[in-house]
Amino acid sequence: MKYKNIRGYALIGAALLLSFHLRAQELSPDSTVSRTDAVKVFIDCDRCDMNYIREEIPYINYVRDVKEAQVYIRETRENAGNGGRRYTYVFLGQEEMTGKNDTLVYTSRPDDTRDFQRIWRTQMLKMGLMSFVARTPLYNEVIIDPSERVERQEVVDRWNNWVFELGAEPQFEGEESRRDFSLRSQISANKITHDWKMEFEFDNRFTRTRYLYDDTLYTKDKSYQAFELLVVKSLGEHWSAGINSEILSSSYTNTRLSVDFLPAVEYNVFPYDESTHRQLRFLYSIGGSYRQYIDTTIYDRIEEMLYRHQLQVAYEVQEKWGSINLSLEGSSFLHDFTKNRVELNGSVSVRLLKGLSIRIQGSAARINDQLSLVKGEASEAEILLQLQELETSFNVEGEIGLTYTFGSIYNNIVNPRFGNGRRRY
Numbered sequence: 001m002k003y004k005n006i007r008g009y010a011l012i013g014a015a016l017l018l019s020f021h022l023r024a025q026e027l028s029p030d031s032t033v034s035r036t037d038a039v040k041v042f043i044d045c046d047r048c049d050m051n052y053i054r055e056e057i058p059y060i061n062y063v064r065d066v067k068e069a070q071v072y073i074r075e076t077r078e079n080a081g082n083g084g085r086r087y088t089y090v091f092l093g094q095e096e097m098t099g100k101n102d103t104l105v106y107t108s109r110p111d112d113t114r115d116f117q118r119i120w121r122t123q124m125l126k127m128g129l130m131s132f133v134a135r136t137p138l139y140n141e142v143i144i145d146p147s148e149r150v151e152r153q154e155v156v157d158r159w160n161n162w163v164f165e166l167g168a169e170p171q172f173e174g175e176e177s178r179r180d181f182s183l184r185s186q187i188s189a190n191k192i193t194h195d196w197k198m199e200f201e202f203d204n205r206f207t208r209t210r211y212l213y214d215d216t217l218y219t220k221d222k223s224y225q226a227f228e229l230l231v232v233k234s235l236g237e238h239w240s241a242g243i244n245s246e247i248l249s250s251s252y253t254n255t256r257l258s259v260d261f262l263p264a265v266e267y268n269v270f271p272y273d274e275s276t277h278r279q280l281r282f283l284y285s286i287g288g289s290y291r292q293y294i295d296t297t298i299y300d301r302i303e304e305m306l307y308r309h310q311l312q313v314a315y316e317v318q319e320k321w322g323s324i325n326l327s328l329e330g331s332s333f334l335h336d337f338t339k340n341r342v343e344l345n346g347s348v349s350v351r352l353l354k355g356l357s358i359r360i361q362g363s364a365a366r367i368n369d370q371l372s373l374v375k376g377e378a379s380e381a382e383i384l385l386q387l388q389e390l391e392t393s394f395n396v397e398g399e400i401g402l403t404y405t406f407g408s409i410y411n412n413i414v415n416p417r418f419g420n421g422r423r424r425y
Contacts, residue, residue: 036061037137039097041129042069044320049118056122059138060129064405065354070097071132072320073125076276081192083110083163087121088276091128092320097135104128110163162191182207197232197242209385222387225249237271244285253389254372256294262287262310279316285309295374298391306371307334322350322357333369342366355405362398 040061043053054062063069072092080086086107093100106124108117133139167186174180188201205224210217225248232242241264248258264285270278286309293302310331317324325347332340347361373391382388 039129039132039136039138040068040070041073041132042066042071043073043075043125045073045075048075048121052118053122053125057126057129059133059141066320066351067354070095071129073128074318074320075121076318078276080107081161081163081190081197082107083165083190084108084112085117087124089124089128090277091132093132097132100131102128102131110165160191161193162189164189177212179210180207195234197230197234199228199230201228202226203228218381220381220385220387221251222385223249223251234272237273238268239266240268240272241265251294252387254294254297254374255291257292258289259291260287260289275316277318279314281312281314283312283314291372293372295376297371298373298375299371300375301371304371308332309334320351322348324348331369333371339369339371340366341369357403359401359403360399363396365395367393367395 038059038061040063042063042065043050044066050062066072070093072094074090074092076088076090078086078088084107086105089104089106091102091104104124104127106120108120112120130142133142165186165188167184169184171182171184172180183204183206185204186202188199190200191198203224203226207222209220209222211220212218227247229245230242232240234240244260244262244264246258246260248255248260250258262285264283266281266283268275268282269280287307289306289308291304291306296302308331310329312327312329314327315324316326327345328343329345330340330342332338343363343365345363347359349357349359351357370389370391372389374388378388378390383390
């Protein structure tokens, strides 16, 4: 049975895993083949349990540099319509394996435990590696043991692709002169198919801070409630159209009630089924926003009807040399184009040379659209406790990291003593 170029759908239940159990025999000093004969593999994975993978797949060599590898494996992830995640595995042959490529997909369920996901993610690596291992002398160290055949059954979904989620998150922190209590609750309902994407979400956050100052006890509250609606219709491999709406109340932004309604259209230069590999999307939206404020704003408004539009350009690519994620968003109110905002977000990770990599991420925003600012001066407590939005014309954040590793190209050993360490490879 071949597992090649699996795209656009998840594994059907547990049939794929039950059909084959890959069992690696430990290599002994008496083995006729040596570990040095094993295929050299570089796994490009952000959140993999590498110790577990090394233990489960001992019949390959794990290298630290992509240029030393015969097989490059990249794992990417996306949120799936069932509430779980879709993991895509790209296997690219290098050196004498050049031209031998493969792609496998695994979709987890929303209630899967981390251990269950770890097992299945590793299983996908095992299956994808078999065609490469078969080209090395270690092919006879791996046994494929078929289990009982699982009959195919037609899946009847009584929920009609709807996924619901309820959540609550209380937090408490205290010290001698200060107490913080916060509660976040969330309700969501999503339905995602190839033709439609529908997401409904209600988010409620409340924070109460009590602090003692000059023998006086002060109590300050901050609240936030939002209902978000997103409906998107697929219009082919490159186009989609939809509506994004939000009902919001926030003490931080001086908003008693805000109702936004923004129809939008999106064009992706690359086909959507290549989203785990590359994307270049242009999203334009235009609509109205009705607002009621808690206190009078700096423009002497207690309520108003506003119209605005925005354009977002997003570029994402993941390759052997690294990854790029960039988004540029500009918006303005239609009654006054000087009331606008431009924001750039991005992260770049590049392998420069053997063992040398650089990672840069950050954001920058030019802000001229704070129409809800409260008229008058904020109190010292509101500033220090971040209870009220303050006037600003910009916001900048950034981070840069440079990493250089050298030494043995192999990293096959697992030693869990005194913890598992901090390195993934």
